[in-house]
Amino acid sequence: MPAVHLKPGCFLFLYLFFQDALSICTIGNASECRDANVVPGARLAGLGYDMVTLQPKGASVIDVNTWHSANGSCTLCRNEHLGNARQRLPVSLVDWRTLSSCRRSLSSGLDHSAAELSRSATSDITNDWRADLILPPKPGTGANLVLAGSKSKLVEFGTTRSKSDRYSFASHQLQCLYYQFRVKAQPLLAPEFTRSLSRLPTALNDGTKYQYKKLVDTYGTHYLKSVELGGRYRSVTAIRTCEAASEGYSAEEVKDCLSLDAHVTLRLTAKSSAGYQKCKDIARAMKHNEVYQAFSDRETELRGGRVRQSTDLFFSGDSSAFTSWLESLSTHPGMGRYALEPLHHLLPNSDPRQANLRRYISDYIAGDALSLPCTRCPHGSYHHLHQPCSCLCRGESHVDRNCCSKGKGLGRLVVTVREGRDLRGDAFSKTDGYAVVKYGEAEARTSMISNNQHPQWNAELDLGEVKAESGHELTIEVWDQDAKRDDLLGTCQVPLTSGTHGETCFLKYGKVTYGYTFTCGPHLGGATCRDYMPSPAE
Template sequence: MKHKNAYVIDTEKWNLGNGTCELVSNSYMNEDQKIPVAVVDWRIIPKSTLEVSGTVYDSVETLVNDSTSSVSNDWKIGLEITVDPSVTIGVGFGGSRSEDSKFAMKKSKQDRYTFLRHSVHSIVYRYRLATNPPLSHEFSSAIKSLPAYSRTTETPYRDLIDTYGTHYITQVSLGGEIKAFTSIKTCEAAMSGVSATEVNDCLSVEASSSFVNTARIKAMTKPCEDAKKKLGHGQSFSSTFSERITEVTGGNVDEADILFKGQSDPSFYNSWINSLKNIPAVIRYNLKPLHTILPNGHPVSAGLKQEVEKYIKQNAVLKKCSESCQVGHRSSKRDPCACVCNRNQNIDSNCCPAGKGLATLKVFGLYAERLYGDTFGKTDGSVEVTYGDQNKRTDIISNDDNPKWPETFDFGPITINMRNKLEFSVYDEDTCWNSDLLGNCAFHLRKGNMTNSCMLNHGT
């Protein structure tokens, strides 16, 4: 969801009707403040302990569906939004317009990514909207200008929604929040020896350096120091995994990557937190559909409700998972769009290699042409195939200078390195104790199906 810069409620009306207004004491600013008529139950929230939270998203869909996390209630109440029965997974309504959703969807088209969200927030003030708040002059005028709703009059209703949005806020928490969204290439991280969960935890540790060190953060500090050594270059996790966007709501701040700034300058956060008293923003809120602000039976209420429902459905994203599973299948109950593999020696459950250089090797389709083993007869040929300390050999095909061996050799899981090559040796078996080597060759392994040939001393 996205905030609009147009006001549904009149927040500039102060007169309670008898020439008086409501004043509340603001201890943060050491002064009394005038409260708009539309606002009730204004509260100052005592300072609370700041704690960093971290969340892992295995797919774009889960991130999009969680992008309405600032909304404290069910924003769909009062609307009839049905999902096509044929669409069983991945319908994202509320978060399709958020910046983090756009960031994740763009990244997911480039590679296989896991997304991490780290955030910290501070609530300074809280209030709720009056039951019948005064409407802004512009909004009231726009409502009065709407014609009766029909298929031919949808445009002015849509224009109203484009200006004022689909919902209005009823309960508000004011303060500040910093949210950092990090994208990590899932399998690249795995190849570095760290999992997405480890990266998430260690980013939480680094972001918490200027905040409270909870028991959980303290417990993760030493494992994160050990995990950092796996990366091999001594840099922090926030520097290594730096494909990130940061959203700062409220306060006065100029830095881009502020959530991890505290590692080098802890005073930076204190300055931001102190600025929230004077420059707070809406960080948590309850929503109601726009049509419910109108009195019961208002002539445009039903039409506005229909157009809001239509707008939300049209802007829903990801009616199916954004990418197919090239490896594995979908069976994760936590994230129905995440690809899951049956774990073995080579592949982890997230369908990434379990380590560097791991592969499965099969050799098949062996044949030779124009072998020359015997002066007075045809060749009795066999092939020996070697990789590392594994050695396999075909049966002998007698009296054939152009043999085709039917064997398939399964070397199973192997670890590829630059030292070992796949070696072939071709023999002419004259007797059980006398074999002539007709030639040999070796190849470095490459990913995929390889077809190679080599020139022997006597044949190909």
């Protein structure tokens, strides 16, 4: 292979290229610094953060207002997203750089319980927020203990709905990241926060606990150690899992249709795309034009950018609001992904108040913990291997894998044929009687009792899962078995209704008493099992 010789000019070009790439931030003089603006989103790095609500507090923990040294110089960083403008970096922040992570790409997911949804609430936290806090261990498969976000909007949205019915939660999210930086190891603390720390008593007891409570109420439990800034919009739609199944579609199909609706709004796909007609059918079945209108119970989270209040960026059918929001992110970024540190890490190890604050923060988070018992799986089902708070069925003709009825009118039919009285078949011999019960395609028969005008069958005939439909009736036939051809002694038909019923079938000669029980399938009710019945997760 021949040797490659580079001219001196090439080395100079490469040197200048890499030097420029690495010198995003440089030292500016006093005049340059006075004329520069602060980097976008710097104030967010100074805010306290509450792990219980998963919200930043309004009070600053880190000093992000000090940007200059004693001689007036400062760190100036080039912002590629704003025409390479040089902007001031507060002295407590380091490793500032621009990112290029923004595509019109929608991510989606489906959680099958409030317990699963609660785990996704902290998906943007990039480190172990527990650190050295004294917190309960993670529970086993029997329950889900929510520590982070136990009072967050998302968790409350999920738990409130799960108290009334079984829900799945479809999540749709779009995130753009433009900047990142971190707080240096020994940052300047905000003056008011420093004063609040100085007022903390050196002992933590019932008499002094109030001062620690005031601090956490004001500043939260953590501070933002590093941040990736930009914008994030997340929409979580509540879907009644078994109601959707009773209409003939799954929560997964609803989620996919919501994804399609959002893609149409964001102009990422056309209405003529594959699957659109299926989604239109679902919407029409729910008496709406679009699926997002039929499933409108949702919670949204917006970070960064500017947008009109209550604007739905994904499911409004208006792409202009989304475009406007996207364009505002470079100048008004919000929190994207972030790492957290507990507030007590800002105190020296030798200060007794560090251990006190650590203990109070731990007690505060643990005291607001939310226990979400896992759903007790019904007979014949089992817990999901990777999602232990969800139940699965093996999927049969009448129930799906989520243990929901696959359609309206479904139920189990059991007929009890008790006895016959005064049955007469052949003129010169006693009756060899048996009974046949039918509903739709389902059929069962009793045994034959020979030479008996008053047979006592007491036979329980399980017709299995049937569908109550207009035009179908429960039929009972009574027969006399003969060597050549069985004789039909009589037939009775009754409309099928849910519950337990006693019936008498009067024949030309004699009668038969019987009863039946029609038990509606999961989440179904009403006379013909066609009404949806909400039922909370147990």
